[in-house]
Amino acid sequence: MTRLWQAALLLFALVAIYLLPGTLKNYGVYIVTLWSVYVIAGMGLNLTVGYAGQISLGQAAFWGIGAYTTAIALKAGLPFFAALPLSAALCFGVGLLLGFPALRVQHHYLAFATLGFNVLVFLAFRNEDWLTGGTFGINNIPRPILFGWRLRAPLDFFHLTWIATVVMGALMALLLRSPWGRAFAALRDNPIRAESVGIDTTFYTLLAFAIGAAYAGVAGAFFAPLVGFIEPAPFAVTTSLSMLLMVIAGGSGRLFGPAIGAIVVVLLPEWLRFAAEWYLAIFGVLIVVMMVWLPGGLLSIPDRLRAARVLK
Amino acid sequence: MTALLNVRDMRKDYGAIRAVDGVSFSVDAGEILGVIGPNGSGKTTLFNAILGQVTPSAGAVTFEGQSVTGIKPLHLARLGIGRTFQTLQVFGQLSVRDNLIAAGQEFGGSTWRRLFAAPDAGLGARADDMIALFRIGHVAHLPAGSLSYGQQKLVDIAMAFMSRPRLVLLDEPCAGVNPALIDQLTDLLRQVNQQTGATFIVIEHNMDFVMNLCARVICMAQGRILAEGAPASVQANPAVLEAYLGS
Ligand SMILES: Nc1ncnc2c1ncn2[C@@H]1O[C@H](COP(=O)(O)OP(=O)(O)OP(=O)(O)O)[C@@H](O)[C@H]1O
Ligand SMILES: [Mg+2]
Numbered sequence: 270m271t272r273l274w275q276a277a278l279l280l281f282a283l284v285a286i287y288l289l290p291g292t293l294k295n296y297g298v299y300i301v302t303l304w305s306v307y308v309i310a311g312m313g314l315n316l317t318v319g320y321a322g323q324i325s326l327g328q329a330a331f332w333g334i335g336a337y338t339t340a341i342a343l344k345a346g347l348p349f350f351a352a353l354p355l356s357a358a359l360c361f362g363v364g365l366l367l368g369f370p371a372l373r374v375q376h377h378y379l380a381f382a383t384l385g386f387n388v389l390v391f392l393a394f395r396n397e398d399w400l401t402g403g404t405f406g407i408n409n410i411p412r413p414i415l416f417g418w419r420l421r422a423p424l425d426f427f428h429l430t431w432i433a434t435v436v437m438g439a440l441m442a443l444l445l446r447s448p449w450g451r452a453f454a455a456l457r458d459n460p461i462r463a464e465s466v467g468i469d470t471t472f473y474t475l476l477a478f479a480i481g482a483a484y485a486g487v488a489g490a491f492f493a494p495l496v497g498f499i500e501p502a503p504f505a506v507t508t509s510l511s512m513l514l515m516v517i518a519g520g521s522g523r524l525f526g527p528a529i530g531a532i533v534v535v536l537l538p539e540w541l542r543f544a545a546e547w548y549l550a551i552f553g554v555l556i557v558v559m560m561v562w563l564p565g566g567l568l569s570i571p572d573r574l575r576a577a578r579v580l581k
Numbered sequence: 582m583t584a585l586l587n588v589r590d591m592r593k594d595y596g597a598i599r600a601v602d603g604v605s606f607s608v609d610a611g612e613i614l615g616v617i618g619p620n621g622s623g624k625t626t627l628f629n630a631i632l633g634q635v636t637p638s639a640g641a642v643t644f645e646g647q648s649v650t651g652i653k654p655l656h657l658a659r660l661g662i663g664r665t666f667q668t669l670q671v672f673g674q675l676s677v678r679d680n681l682i683a684a685g686q687e688f689g690g691s692t693w694r695r696l697f698a699a700p701d702a703g704l705g706a707r708a709d710d711m712i713a714l715f716r717i718g719h720v721a722h723l724p725a726g727s728l729s730y731g732q733q734k735l736v737d738i739a740m741a742f743m744s745r746p747r748l749v750l751l752d753e754p755c756a757g758v759n760p761a762l763i764d765q766l767t768d769l770l771r772q773v774n775q776q777t778g779a780t781f782i783v784i785e786h787n788m789d790f791v792m793n794l795c796a797r798v799i800c801m802a803q804g805r806i807l808a809e810g811a812p813a814s815v816q817a818n819p820a821v822l823e824a825y826l827g828s
Contacts, residue, residue, distance in 0.1 A: 444696070446700045447695065447696050447697070447698060447700060448682075448686045448695040448696075448698050448700070448702040449695060449696050451675065451679055451682060451683050451686065451702075452683065452686070452687070452695075454672065454674060454675055454679075454683075455672045455675065455683045457674075458671075458672035458673050458674050458675060458726075459670055459671065459672055459673070461634075461654075461670065462666070462670040462671065462672065462740075463672075463683075464653070464654040464655045464658070465632070465634075465654045465655075465658055465663075465664055465666075465670075466658060466663075466683065466684040466685070466687065466740060466741075466743070466744065467655060467658040467659050467687040467688055467744060468655070468683070468687050469655055469687070469692065470655070472692060522674070
């Protein structure tokens with residue numbers, strides 16, 4: 270496939286996703302918007318985990334920090350387009366701090382360090398009533414106003430979220446194409462070699478966490494007005510696990526991995542609803558099957574097929 | 582004239598094992614120094630201690646008259662000291678060409694500005710030159726991790742030269758490389774040495790390679806320097822022969 274065809278196909282897909290929810294009922298639009306939000310958070314985690322090779326089980330904490338920051342800011346009367354960068358910046362800062370343990374420990378130790386961080390943030394959401402409303406959460410979070418128009422209709426809000434997702438995706442693509450993207454991959458592949466060729470692994474490790482966290486912050490900023498009511502539960506460690514599953518199921522270290530992975534995590538459970546109480550079991554089996562036969566994720570299927578054809 | 586690199590009384594202990602035991606030597610700019618010695622004699626550890634990969638137990642290193650003892654590999658790299666590794670160390674998932682660019686992109690300019698630089702960081706042409714020089718054009722677009730051992734070794738060596746270092750420490754560059762290529766590698770290194778004035782310290786077990794390339798050789802045994810001098814005289818030294826053949 271030539272580059273031109275690829276670009277045309279991508280454009281078609283982006284526009285189709287923009288238009289498709291127009292045919293859905295409100296609940297369907299909500300699910301697709303949720304998918305879109307997850308894609309943003311997943312792209313950030315994909316940078317941290319897939320490209321820079323730093324394991325993180327704390328992405329939902331950043332997602333939560335972004336959501337609470339936006340909710341509180343909106344309730345205080347700040348416009349959405351001020352709350353959004355605020356959420357991203359706050360997550361960037363906290364993400365930078367979470368990068369420091371990664372300078373000392375790796376792999377499963379780092380997994381537990383980030384998991385501990387997620388638990389800590391979750392407890393803060395639950396216990397700091399004065400700020401977060403505790404277990405009651407924050408309700409009546411208003412939808413953004415765009416050119417004097419409040420995006421109350423689910424479809425309007427989806428369109429805004431989807432445009433943000435595409436913009437964040439484009440920024441990520443540019444980042445990954447730049448020399449920084451190569452430095453992140455070098456850090457992942459061989460940190461010792463990276464240092465010996467002048468790559469500042471401290472800098473890139475911290476930035477991998479900070480940028481990944483900022484993406485989760487943006488996702489959170491859209492999540493809060495999407496649901497209109499937030500409480501601590503969605504930001505627990507289980508969501509971080511789902512987000513990691515998303516990155517791996519889609520294809521870790523592949524640009525479009527999170528978009529595919531989010532289908533598995535957000536849409537697949539919906540499609541499996543026909544199976545009633547069996548749906549979690551089916552979901553579990555599918556994940557096991559996929560991890561065993563497709564450890565490279567769904568986007569590794571074309572490579573697999575190509576390799577199989579070469580062998581024949 | 583002061584030496585380019587000066588190592589004084591270098592020592593490295595691993596628990597009770599004294600891997601490097603009071604080694605002193607210096608290298609002049611433009612020189613090619615060979616380091617030989619039996620397995621386990623402390624050659625790699627000496628490199629690692631000079632390069633800040635491990636913290637020396639004692640000793641001092643100066644580069645261009647400036648103390649660099651215990652400085653981290655990152656900063657030594659930026660001062661102009663490159664290295665290759667005895668065990669393969671490439672960026673496995675990156676293409677060969679990206680490996681080379683990655684090995685040169687962080688030199689000069691600010692890290693922040695590189696975010697907005699061209700994807701190849703302006704090093705595409707230099708990477709292609711290096712690919713041609715090392716004859717790895719047919720695999721340039723493959724992930725480096727998928728190459729054969731010898732091919733990865735060549736990538737590893739080529740990477741060390743991307744930043745135009747003034748001093749390069751090579752740890753067994755010939756190991757696993759086919760004999761026909763070893764002669765080419767000798768020519769290549771001599772060529773780089775003459776054209777750029779780069780200085781080399783080469784650990785190698787291949788005596789032909791050492792004899793051809795190096796003007797001066799150090800032989801290590803049990804963490805110490807056993808003999809030093811012209812390659813032929815070191816090779817003929819009875820103590821050296823005994824170290825290699827003896828217990
Ligand atoms: N990380 C380490 N921990 C403990 N001992 C070590 C370590 N690295 C090296 N040693 C010991 O130090 C001694 C010197 O090892 P070194 O790798 O420097 O030898 P070498 O001369 O490079 O050998 P070769 O020619 O086989 O590469 C050996 O006895 C080795 O077991
Ligand atoms: Mg060695």
